[in-house]
Amino acid sequence: MFQLFVQLANDPSPSPLPGLKPGLTQDMVTPGLLGFIATAFIVIIMAFLIVDMVRRIRRVRYRGELAEKAELDAAEAAGEEPTAQDGPSQD
Numbered sequence: 001m002f003q004l005f006v007q008l009a010n011d012p013s014p015s016p017l018p019g020l021k022p023g024l025t026q027d028m029v030t031p032g033l034l035g036f037i038a039t040a041f042i043v044i045i046m047a048f049l050i051v052d053m054v055r056r057i058r059r060v061r062y063r064g065e066l067a068e069k070a071e072l073d074a075a076e077a078a079g080e081e082p083t084a085q086d087g088p089s090q091d
Contacts, residue, residue, distance in 0.1 A: 020029065031039075
């Protein structure tokens with residue numbers, strides 16, 4: 001039984017043909033220049049979006065760190081003891 005499963009797994013079914021089906025040309029089954037241009041456009045747009053997203057995340061994180069430091073400095077100037085909630089994060 002095991003030998004039958006191994007044999008079925010190794011035999012391709014149906015056996016692949018060495019070329020295209022009759023009536024098809026290479027241009028009918030490939031994306032061509034238009035497909036390449038569309039894919040390249042999407043890749044370039046995604047690269048710009050990723051760079052922009054990283055820049056925005058970095059900017060928000062930096063502004064958050066400045067706000068935390070300003071709150072900490074204001075608490076120290078007022079003579080208050082900063083709590084764990086007011087202190088800088090340990091990221």
